[in-house]
Amino acid sequence: DQQVKQNSPSLSVQEGRISILNCDYTNSMFDYFLWYKKYPAEGPTFLISISSIKDKNEDGRFTVFLNKSAKHLSLHIVPSQPGDSAVYFCAASGTGTYKYIFGTGTRLKVLA
Amino acid sequence: DTGVSQNPRHKITKRGQNVTFRCDPISEHNRLYWYRQTLGQGPEFLTYFQNEAQLEKSRLLSDRFSAERPKGSFSTLEIQRTEQGDSAMYLCASSPGLPYTDTQYFGPGTRLTVL
Numbered sequence: 001d002q003q004v005k006q007n008s009p010s011l012s013v014q015e016g017r018i019s020i021l022n023c024d025y026t027n028s029m030f031d032y033f034l035w036y037k038k039y040p041a042e043g044p045t046f047l048i049s050i051s052s053i054k055d056k057n058e059d060g061r062f063t064v065f066l067n068k069s070a071k072h073l074s075l076h077i078v079p080s081q082p083g084d085s086a087v088y089f090c091a092a093s094g095t096g097t098y099k100y101i102f103g104t105g106t107r108l109k110v111l112a
Numbered sequence: 113d114t115g116v117s118q119n120p121r122h123k124i125t126k127r128g129q130n131v132t133f134r135c136d137p138i139s140e141h142n143r144l145y146w147y148r149q150t151l152g153q154g155p156e157f158l159t160y161f162q163n164e165a166q167l168e169k170s171r172l173l174s175d176r177f178s179a180e181r182p183k184g185s186f187s188t189l190e191i192q193r194t195e196q197g198d199s200a201m202y203l204c205a206s207s208p209g210l211p212y213t214d215t216q217y218f219g220p221g222t223r224l225t226v227l
Contacts, residue, residue, distance in 0.1 A: 004154075041220075041223070044218045048219055051213050097168075098167070098168060099168065100157065102155050103154050104153055105153050
């Protein structure tokens with residue numbers, strides 16, 4: 001049972017435009033959510049996180065939105081740059097557990 | 113600023129052999145995690161240490177897998193009698209142990225290929 005789902009395996013966006021990556025979860029006990037970026041042959045790099053007491057968190061070009069009622073989060077990258085091309089994973093965890101549950105990733109390609 | 117380091121970065125072994133991987137966490141982090149990632153999947157949790165105590169293990173961690181964290185510093189993950197299905201990227205992460213919003217930082221991974 002996939003508790004964290006990223007239904008779009010890939011996304012292509014023109015440089016300078018907005019990239020929107022989506023993630024859905026099923027477990028209502030999740031209260032902390034994160035986005036990681038991964039380049040080939042490297043480990044995931046932490047990008048941005050949000051706790052369930054917030055609905056938005058912003059860090060430079062990256063903004064994460066959380067809709068608890070829909071069990072949905074999204075990552076917005078504005079403006080998109082070619083260096084943003086990577087695989088993006090969303091992850092979730094719940095109080096009392098320390099493990100992260102990851103989605104299957106979305107490959108973002110930013111076209112110059 | 114030294115991040116999480118893992119050695120070796122690549123390991124090729126024959127089926128049936130034992131392998132051991134090492135992870136050095138960020139120095140002030142007291143929590144350490146092991147994950148496994150296969151092609152097309154996200155990382156899957158294997159085990160977690162708080163200092164030297166192993167507090168959680170996934171059912172993915174069969175009897176052939178063992179992890180240690182002596183003295184609460186570096187950690188080792190050993191796989192005995194490797195099988196071709198063990199081929200994967202093994203990722204280590206560490207975190208400072210903050211309440212509620214404890215972020216895990218990952219190392220570069222060890223890619224295991226079992227022939």
